[in-house]
Structures are given as structure tokens and as C-alpha cells.
Amino acid sequence: MEAHGERLHAADILSQLAAIGLEPDGGITRLLYDPAWRQAQQAVARIMGEAGLSVSTDAIGNVYGKLEGTDRDAPSFVTGSHIDSVRFGGQYDGALGIAAGIAALSKLKQSFGQPRRTLEVVSFCEEEGSRFPLAYWGSGNVTGCKPFAGSLEAADAQGVSLREAMAGAGYDPSAHRDCRRTDIEAFVELHIEQGAVLEREQREIGIVNAIFGQRRYFVDVEGRSDHAGTTPMQMREDALAAAAEMIVRLRKAALETGDGLVATVGMLEVSPGIANVIPGNVRFSLDIRHREETAIEDFCDRTFLSFSAIAAQHRVTARYTCWLSELPSPPMDAELRERLARICDASGYAHLEISSGAGHDAGLFARICKAAMIFVPSRGGISHSPLEYTAPEEIERGCDVLTQLLYQLAYGEEGL
Numbered sequence: 001m002e003a004h005g006e007r008l009h010a011a012d013i014l015s016q017l018a019a020i021g022l023e024p025d026g027g028i029t030r031l032l033y034d035p036a037w038r039q040a041q042q043a044v045a046r047i048m049g050e051a052g053l054s055v056s057t058d059a060i061g062n063v064y065g066k067l068e069g070t071d072r073d074a075p076s077f078v079t080g081s082h083i084d085s086v087r088f089g090g091q092y093d094g095a096l097g098i099a100a101g102i103a104a105l106s107k108l109k110q111s112f113g114q115p116r117r118t119l120e121v122v123s124f125c126e127e128e129g130s131r132f133p134l135a136y137w138g139s140g141n142v143t144g145c146k147p148f149a150g151s152l153e154a155a156d157a158q159g160v161s162l163r164e165a166m167a168g169a170g171y172d173p174s175a176h177r178d179c180r181r182t183d184i185e186a187f188v189e190l191h192i193e194q195g196a197v198l199e200r201e202q203r204e205i206g207i208v209n210a211i212f213g214q215r216r217y218f219v220d221v222e223g224r225s226d227h228a229g230t231t232p233m234q235m236r237e238d239a240l241a242a243a244a245e246m247i248v249r250l251r252k253a254a255l256e257t258g259d260g261l262v263a264t265v266g267m268l269e270v271s272p273g274i275a276n277v278i279p280g281n282v283r284f285s286l287d288i289r290h291r292e293e294t295a296i297e298d299f300c301d302r303t304f305l306s307f308s309a310i311a312a313q314h315r316v317t318a319r320y321t322c323w324l325s326e327l328p329s330p331p332m333d334a335e336l337r338e339r340l341a342r343i344c345d346a347s348g349y350a351h352l353e354i355s356s357g358a359g360h361d362a363g364l365f366a367r368i369c370k371a372a373m374i375f376v377p378s379r380g381g382i383s384h385s386p387l388e389y390t391a392p393e394e395i396e397r398g399c400d401v402l403t404q405l406l407y408q409l410a411y412g413e414e415g416l
């Protein structure tokens with residue numbers, strides 16, 4: 001599809017966003033409601049406005065750009081992704097889907113004017129779970145899929161509650177349920193693959209069929225702080241020694257389980273964290289994923305049994321707190337997947353069906369409406385890292401597929 005006049009490119013929007021939250025040593029950190037996050041959402045709103053979309057922000061900071069259709073009463077077709085990042089993340093995760101959505105709507109408006117059906121692009125405020133012990137704060141509230149009971153009291157690593165962070169960013173903490181939307185017919189998300197399948201199989205586009213489930217826990221190991229020089233090895237209640245054994249056991253169990261199950265410890269806090277003191281307390285994170293809930297359940301049960309046995313051997317205790325339990329998504333919409341495959345075939349883009357080990361906002365939408373995901377390749381399969389990279393021409397192909405699908409849906413014509 002070619003547009004007339006000056007074209008807005010997703011890669012250019014992405015570079016503007018990539019300058020926001022950039023760490024001095026590389027990587028991007030944009031955490032929910034922090035200054036970089038605010039700056040990024042303001043930039044998104046500005047770019048949406050410049051693209052000729054009508055811009056609005058909901059009660060928790062999700063930013064929408066709308067291209068209203070002539071059929072005002074019909075539900076919308078929505079595209080987009082999340083603006084937040086992990087700490088020291090890459091510039092493509094989340095932001096690409098927003099940039100692609102703005103570029104797609106801009107191009108459609110420029111080329112074809114007002115659609116019959118309303119199109120929207122959304123920049124979700126939070127998906128990663130990297131500041132507070134909750135995730136999908138954006139799409140979870142919009143879809144109404146997440147109970148978020150007690151979530152406003154959740155605290156970040158500095159002890160700031162979500163309630164305080166929201167108020168500090170200018171949002172009314174009690175209004176988060178006002179964000180719910182029931183007028184969306186389909187949600188389409190373009191995202192980097194974050195894995196190496198497309199690259200390995202030499203395909204340009206991934207059409208996602210399903211998204212894995214995941215659980216995240218805190219494991220708190222409690223022992224006793226004591227003197228590193230005077231406490232005999234047999235008398236110690238060393239929380240770190242126990243935690244280290246648990247982590248090694250976890251990796252071994254995940255490898256033995258196989259079948260695509262993955263288990264990760266990405267965060268470890270040791271207290272008091274002094275060279276000549278036996279650690280009395282350790283907290284570490286646990287992230288477990290699989291395509292089937294029963295496999296996750298079974299693995300967690302076995303893991304905690306083995307952790308408790310290790311704790312007993314070390315005369316320490318272990319507590320397990322689950323703060324995210326995301327079921328595997330329902331399948332992505334079959335008709336949208338077929339449309340995407342036809343678009344790729346007609347455009348000469350090599351494609352394949354793929355499942356996602358990463359969680360996505362689209363997984364929540366699949367519970368309330370039609371949902372689809374378009375993946376573009378990630379170089380070396382690397383993501384959640386400053387090394388994340390997708391080439392401009394790969395971005396263009398992904399955008400083209402997204403634009404064609406939105407055209408079919410909103411302008412009611414097939415086969416561009």
C-alpha cells in the first residue's frame with residue numbers, strides 16, 4: 001500500500017520514543033508513572049495528534065488515538081501495545097506496536113480518509129510488571145480481565161505504593177475501573193518476536209496462534225544473621241546458601257521437565273548483604289511459563305515441595321507469594337489469522353504460525369473479543385536487553401501487514 005504525501009514511519013516514531021528513558025550506559029527504563037514514563041506518554045499523545053488522530057487519556061494513563069468511523073455506533077478495531085519497559089530493556093518491546101499503530105492509522109487516514117468503522121491505537125500504560133508486583137495494569141483494566149483486588153497498595157522496591165505513584169503522576173487512584181471498554185470488536189497487536197524462530201526459519205512475519213501462561217512468585221527465605229568468622233558451618237541458618245541450592249534445583253527440574261517449560265530467577269535480594277555476616281534473609285523472584293496451565297501447576301507444586309525440603313536441611317523457612325498468575329491465552333482469532341496469512345501471501349512475505357512464550361496485552365483481549373498478533377523478527381532472538389534489534393525493513397513489512405488488516409476491517413474492502 002502506498003500513501004500520498006509525507007509518510008509517517010513507525011521506525012521514526014520509535015526512534016523518538018527510544019530517546020525517552022535512555023540509561024547512561026544503554027538500555028531503556030520506563031517504569032509505570034515514573035518521569036520517563038510520563039514523558040513517553042506525552043510524546044505518544046503529541047505524535048498521535050500530529051498524525052491527525054483525536055487523542056484522549058483514560059483514568060490510569062492509557063493513551064488513545066482515534067480515527068472515527070462513519071458508523072459511529074459500531075464497536076472499534078483497536079491496535080497498540082505497551083509503553084513501559086523492563087529495567088535496562090530494549091527500544092522495540094511494546095513501543096514498536098504503538099509506533100506501528102500510529103503509522104498505520106496515519107497512512108490509512110492520508111490515503112483513504114474517514115473509515116466506515118472506528119480505528120484506534122492505544123499506548124497501554126503498563127504490561128511488564130517491572131515496577132510494582134502486578135502486570136497488565138493497562139490492558140487488565142481496559143478488558144476488565146484482572147481483579148486487581150488490593151492492587152493500589154502494592155509497593156515498588158522503594159516502598160512507594162501504586163496509589164501514591166498514580167496520584168503523583170496526576171491520576172485518581174480510585175478511578176481505575178472506569179477504564180473498562182466493552183465497545184471493542186477486535187484488538188490487533190504488532191510486537192517483536194523476542195525469540196529466534198522467525199530468524200531461524202527465515203520468515204518475515206509471525207502470525208501468533210496462542211500465548212503461554214505464566215506465574216510469578218516471590219520466594220522469601222528466612223534464616224538467621226550471624227558472625228561469618230565464629231559460627232561453625234554446621235550451626236548456620238544461612239538463607240543465601242539455601243536459596244542458592246533452590247535456584248540450582250529449579251534449573252535442573254526445568255531442564256528435566258522439558259516440553260517448552262521455562263523457569264527463571266531474575267531478582268535476588270540478600271540481607272543484610274555484608275561480606276562478614278551470614279545472610280539472614282533472601283528474597284528471590286520466580287517466573288514459570290508453559291503453554292498449559294496444568295504443567296505450570298504441577299511444576300510449581302513439585303518446585304515448592306523440593307524448596308521446602310532444602311529449607312529444612314538448612315534450618316531456614318521458605319514462603320511463597322504468587323503475585324501474577326496468567327492463564328494461557330485462548331487461541332488468537334482464526335478468521336483474523338487467516339486474513340493475516342492471505343495478506344502475507346499476497347504481499348510476498350514469508351510467514352509462519354507461532355506461539356508466544358512472552359505474555360502480551362493481546363492475550364487478555366482474546367478473553368473478551370477477537371484478537372490477533374503480528375510478530376516481526378528479533379535479531380538473535382534477543383529481547384529485554386539493550387541488544388534488542390529489528391531492522392527497519394522488517395518493521396516496514398510488519399506495519400504493512402497491520403495496515404492492510406486494519407484497512408480490510410475498517411474500510412470494508414478486501415484484497416489491497
Ligand SMILES: NC(=O)N[C@H](N)C(=O)O
Pocket residue numbers: 093127128129194357358359360
Ligand atoms: N512481551 C513481554 O515481554 N511481555 C511480558 N512482560 C513478559 O513476557 O514478561
Ligand SMILES: [Zn+2]
Pocket residue numbers: 086093128384
Ligand atoms: Zn517485555
Ligand SMILES: [Zn+2]
Pocket residue numbers: 082093094127191
Ligand atoms: Zn512487550
